Amino acid sequence: MTGTTSPADSAAGRAAAASRALYRQEDYIRTLQDLSHGELRDQMKETVSLEKAAIQEWLDSGDCYIISLAGKVHLPTCDSMKRFVDRDSAWFTNLRFPQRLQGESPDEDPIPVWPILRTRAQIEAMPRRTACPLCKPDLAHLDKARRAITWTYLPARSLNSKHFSTEFRLPNGSLLGALTRISTVETIDGLLFTAEFEHAEAPVTDPDTELMYQTGMRALA
Incomplete structure (x- = not known):
């Protein structure tokens, strides 16, 4: 099955993005200061649940690539991408130490990185792309479109x-x-x-x- 909807544009993707965005708003951050660690964990678990649904919807589409911050194209099964795709692992440190979201780690950004999800059509639209040497996605079918x-x-x-x-x-x-x-x-x-x-x-x-x-x-x- 080949999806035609961008992962970020799907209903699950929009819900996850909205939930993540809350953690970057100053007004919302201030409300976290009065929560117990248990209450804060419960809120984070809701965000994790939304993110997992968005990731799963994307995986189920069968039209799955990830762009790393270095600009390489990865398959979602790539070992180097597991820490981004597995949202339980991505939020593990915050769930174990919820005080990180209450300003007790001022030198760190406590919000885990969300993977840059892309469909095949979006990969084809990239003028410059390099395949990950670890998972080696086959990008040969994109060469003609890239030259054109x-x-x-x-x-x-x-x-x-x-x-x-x-x-x-x-x-x-x-x-x-x-x-x-x-x-x-x-x-x-x-x-x-x-x-x-x-x-x-x-x-x-x-x-x-x-x-x-x-x-x-x-x-x-």
Whole structure:
């Protein structure tokens, strides 16, 4: 079975993302300070349950790849990805030491990393990709598509009105969607840059962020 829905766009994926996002909100973090460790564990277990459902839905689709932070393409069964795919293991330290979420480990980010889940179509859209040497996913079927696509790269600061409605991606293949709004506001702290995209969860605020968009098709060799 080949899925057509991005893992992040599935119902389970959205629920897991919303639950994880709570742990990064200052107002929510303050409410954790008054919870007992048992109560905090119960809340974390709810998040773990949502994340496991999202991962399982993705695995059941049969259309499964993971992009590592180094940009390599992995199969979900790759040994190096187990700590990300197994959400019980990912949250194990927090469940054992719930005080980490109550600010007692200020030098660490206590929220476990969520794997970068990708479908085959999203992998095909990546202009640059390298197969993991450990799990060795077969990417040979992607070579033709890779040669056919021409991409233009530019920093976010170079966006202007001619780019409205153009579909953008990040260099790792993540879809941002069509550019819908650009603004630069002068504040007391300097210029505040914002670029909004149709499918992005949050606007791009770093003007040096590298973006890419498709500009044409080259003849296949």
